[in-house]
Amino acid sequence: MLRFTRPRGRAWLSLLASTALVSGALLAPPAARPTSAATLANNRVGMVCTTSTSPNPTFTLTTKRGYINLPDGTTAYMWGFSEGTGAFQHPGPVLCVNEGDTVTIVLKNALTNSITPKAPAVSLVFPGQVGVTADGAPSQPQFSGTTLLSLAQAAQPGGGTVTYSFTASRPGTFLYESGGGQATGGSTFYTNSQIQVRMGLFGALVVRPSSGANFAYDGSETRFNPSTEFLALLSEIDPYLNAAVQKGKAFNLNSYHPRYWLINGRGFPDSIADNFASWLPSQPYGSLAEIHPYDATANPYPSIDRFLSVGTEDYPFHPHGNNGKVIGRDGAALEGPAGQDMTFDEFVVNVGPGQTWDVLFDWRDAESYSPGNPVPASEPNLQNLTVGMFYSGSPYLGAQEPMPPGISTLNECGEFYIISHNHALYQITSWGVNMTGPITYTRVDPPLPNNCPA
Numbered sequence: 001m002l003r004f005t006r007p008r009g010r011a012w013l014s015l016l017a018s019t020a021l022v023s024g025a026l027l028a029p030p031a032a033r034p035t036s037a038a039t040l041a042n043n044r045v046g047m048v049c050t051t052s053t054s055p056n057p058t059f060t061l062t063t064k065r066g067y068i069n070l071p072d073g074t075t076a077y078m079w080g081f082s083e084g085t086g087a088f089q090h091p092g093p094v095l096c097v098n099e100g101d102t103v104t105i106v107l108k109n110a111l112t113n114s115i116t117p118k119a120p121a122v123s124l125v126f127p128g129q130v131g132v133t134a135d136g137a138p139s140q141p142q143f144s145g146t147t148l149l150s151l152a153q154a155a156q157p158g159g160g161t162v163t164y165s166f167t168a169s170r171p172g173t174f175l176y177e178s179g180g181g182q183a184t185g186g187s188t189f190y191t192n193s194q195i196q197v198r199m200g201l202f203g204a205l206v207v208r209p210s211s212g213a214n215f216a217y218d219g220s221e222t223r224f225n226p227s228t229e230f231l232a233l234l235s236e237i238d239p240y241l242n243a244a245v246q247k248g249k250a251f252n253l254n255s256y257h258p259r260y261w262l263i264n265g266r267g268f269p270d271s272i273a274d275n276f277a278s279w280l281p282s283q284p285y286g287s288l289a290e291i292h293p294y295d296a297t298a299n300p301y302p303s304i305d306r307f308l309s310v311g312t313e314d315y316p317f318h319p320h321g322n323n324g325k326v327i328g329r330d331g332a333a334l335e336g337p338a339g340q341d342m343t344f345d346e347f348v349v350n351v352g353p354g355q356t357w358d359v360l361f362d363w364r365d366a367e368s369y370s371p372g373n374p375v376p377a378s379e380p381n382l383q384n385l386t387v388g389m390f391y392s393g394s395p396y397l398g399a400q401e402p403m404p405p406g407i408s409t410l411n412e413c414g415e416f417y418i419i420s421h422n423h424a425l426y427q428i429t430s431w432g433v434n435m436t437g438p439i440t441y442t443r444v445d446p447p448l449p450n451n452c453p454a
């Protein structure tokens with residue numbers, strides 16, 4: 001097997017060739033983290049939940065600063081939320097709670113003047129949650145006279161805390177993000193919530209319905225296979241903004257111009273690497289979707305992908321080869337007041353700024369392809385084939401055949417790979433490097449039992 005090397009330089013093709021760990025199993029297991037509910041038993045693929053004890057889950061989100069790796073070989077200075085005393089990570093932890101829980105989130109602002117020249121106050125807002133309190137009082141915008149300082153009570157830099165609490169009254173997929181800060185001694189550029197969200201102060205909040213963790217909402221049509229649950233948190237970076245913040249300089253937001261676009265804080269090909277990939281120490285979450293074909297008895301329920309965006313413009317995300325069934329948006333099930341089915345099939349999931357979309361999908365072997373029911377075309381001679389690195393040598397799911405001389409493949413067990421990407425093509429770049437950015441794959445494994453690595 002190939003060994004993964006840390007991505008460097010702009011030769012994305014060679015990067016891709018080194019992306020052997022699509023289904024990996026080479027990586028050391030992640031360090032102990034408060035996680036659960038990933039697709040596979042070892043957490044290498046699928047949404048990674050950070051959980052606490054229902055019905056009174058408590059999380060501590062600590063602001064940290066750090067760096068992330070980008071696909072063109074550069075790094076970006078970021079701010080982020082980490083759980084408890086955990087190391088800097090990007091994006092923040094995926095907080096998973098249950099409908100009806102009383103959720104407590106202690107925000108601890110560890111950004112200090114010794115870390116960044118002008119450390120900001122930071123607050124948290126929870127779009128979609130009602131009745132949020134901050135240190136026991138209603139969470140609400142903070143003013144100095146008529147000047148808006150922040151969207152919620154803020155934790156001062158150097159270790160200040162604010163305790164937010166709310167009842168997770170309805171299921172769904174939500175964001176949490178900075179509401180900016182009110183700095184003691186007056187507002188500064190760095191307390192602007194637009195700056196703080198752009199710098200990475202955001203994360204996902206998933207509220208499980210009372211029906212159970214295998215439902216997206218309280219409705220039988222929202223049931224999914226809990227072993228195929230995925231999350232795609234879409235974001236963007238203007239490196240000039242990050243550099244200005246790192247150096248304590250001002251930045252004119254009228255000049256804001258993103259150059260990087262990411263899924264779960266990673267660009268392609270890092271996006272399809274395992275959760276907790278060792279060479280991405282501060283970017284723990286992959287976005288590869290690994291599923292099995294629909295089967296009425298063995299695999300009757302679809303997968304779910306929870307899309308979220310903290311960007312500034314629409315991201316038309318586009319899974320190839322399959323429509324998704326949109327069952328929820330912005331933490332609301334798509335049903336009418338009398339329970340009418342308002343779900344819809346969609347080819348492009350056009351996630352707008354601040355939106356969340358819940359999308360069910362599966363893969364069906366509609367034509368029952370098998371050597372006994374061959375592809376209705378003659379395959380070219382092997383030497384005349386141009387093969388991709390994920391090709392198994394066979395058009396049949398679960399089959400592997402010889403490859404042309406000199407061709408190596410990353411295909412492990414005859415699985416299919418279907419690309420899924422942002423269809424604003426200028427956004428699948430990294431400062432102009434094409435075919436990076438928000439690209440991931442759906443991996444369709446042969447039906448179980450199969451020969452795929454666990």
Ligand SMILES: [Cu+2]
Binds near residue numbers: 318320421423
């Ligand atoms: Cu496409």
